[in-house]
Amino acid sequence: MSLVILPLTIQTTAALVSLLGTLLVVSVVVYLFKTSSDYEEKSSAKAKVYRMRDRYFLGLALTILIVLITSLSMLPYPKFHKNPDSVVTVVAMQWLWKMAPEAIAADQDLVAFAGKNEITLPVDKLIEFRVTSADVNHNFAIYNSKGTLIAQTQAMPKYYNNLQYKFTEKGEYEVLCLEYCGMPHAYMVAKIHIE
């Protein structure tokens, strides 16, 4: 199911599902307002509601089980990673990004690390971004040219978060910082060109 104006992405799916949930809640509220004047004796009204509740409970339990099983099998974490085609080191610093197409030693001085806030990478290859920070928490988030957030991971001091992503379309991508990191946080941007 795809909307005319909106392509099916994680974002649009989440919004559609939430819209359905909201409509369900709204209909229950409207129904309660509408029916409240038809008086029914307490015990019989409650019995009806409890019968509903039992059915709801079973349905909810089943839904949760199914969604958990399906959604917990493909996660963005290292355990699910494959061998990457290339490795990119990303160092976040107040308030810039340093990216270079190489792995770095664990004891490398991150402030001195010479990376650029622009990088060119190949299309259809599995890239592994090794993301860390030289100061505070940042968040390495990649947006495509349509402005959709397509991948992200936190950039944390003292830790490396490895993010794997395969760009399937050539073009310009923008990196934004998605963890508040101080005053010019909203201006901490970088570019990825996919060729």
Next chain:
Amino acid sequence: MIQINTTEKQQHRKLFVTWAITFLILFPVLILLGMLMRIKQGEIIDISMSKFYSFMTLHGLGMAGVLFSIALASLSYLLGTRYSKISVSLGYYVYYGVVIGVVGLVIGTLIGEFGAGWYMLYPLPFKGAYWTDWSLGVSFFSILILGVAWLIQCLHILNSIAKQYGGFKNILGWQYLGKSEPAQELPSIILISAVSVLASVFAVLAGAVMDILFLMQYFEPSLELDPLMMKNIIFFFGHTIVNATMYIGIAWLYAILPEFTGRDWKITKVVAIAWNATFFFILFAYLHHLYMDFVQPLALQYVGQMASYFSSVPATAVTMFGVIGQLYRSKVGWSMVPVMFLLGVAGWAIGGFAAVVDSTIAVNRALHNTLWVPAHFHTYMLMGIVLIIFAFLYYIGANENKDNDIEPGWGFKTFVTGSYGFLLMFYLGGLFSIPRRFSDYAGIDTQVIHETGALLAKIAVVFITFILIGLASMYSTLIKKLLQSLKFQA
């Protein structure tokens, strides 16, 4: 249950109305800060970035703190006048503690320009670059004062209800878990108070640990704390305190709604199990804030998603169906209090639903730290717990008598409409990947994000105006009624 005399009740009333008026003053001021943020993001008026983030910090800390405080105060009033002995004089110490804490935060953020966000993610407070050094000390001390005040009140409540209702196991409803019905009935408000206040104690303690570590680092700059551990503590604190605020509100909902519907709402085995399970889930759900920290142990990521999903079961199947059972064909008169309760629970459900969607790791990778996140918690805060708190204020304003409750007027309708419009812009921001905590979107090269973000913020400003107008109209009667309620006779 206890009986208190008129003088004692008047003393409780006076303390509560003092809290209520303080809340009613701070609430729109904090909304105004939110409005200023959207005004800047919408490029209507330029506000400096440093101001933006100081406003953001005060707005977040202030709202979370003020709502938790008024929730505790409301619960304390109801417990103290009906169920167990709650000290009024201790209540005033807590009140002054909270006031001092809030004043300190106002000074720290608005004068000292402290602006590390309400969650103060370590080590940002120490490396923020623009706020003054003293504002850190003032803010941390103020938070400590708030924490101590809350902790005292929480422990006092727990101690008081445990004494009155047969000990700690009993107030957690464990006597309902056995085969036979317990000899003595436990009022449902006691069970929910126990669960939510105990969760608050855990949260406040975590907050205190964090704050003390911050103070140590403040006085000893060479100290280095582990950023991942700090993140876990911070989100445990923030997530749990905000959830506990909602559950505290639910406690008085269980006690007051039955007065309007004429149907009792008792603890059964199912209710007891549900609330004990809730306690457990509240403590682990915070892990969903760390999904994008790929170095967090994998098992904790699983626990995060499972706890978040499971927490929807008792909340919906027991509490929300309980509300439906209360209202369905009950011939309830739709005056302010029941309407606010129903809409408040609906807002909780809608915001909670959007939260559960986002607590799916596979979804969170696309929504984390976009406007979707504040969208969902503003829903269950503004259209959830805030309404449930206002229901309590109107209930006191009606002198705890349903026949004095007033009809919802245009002010209330404007408030609700404005709120949902404002929230819709928030969700659309999430849908369009607009980042949260951006002072403005002008630094983004991808034009569509910049333009959409600014446009949604602009429209939000219009809706916030409706919110404020609606509130003003509600205030004019509510404050009068609250002040009149001081002069009640038994």
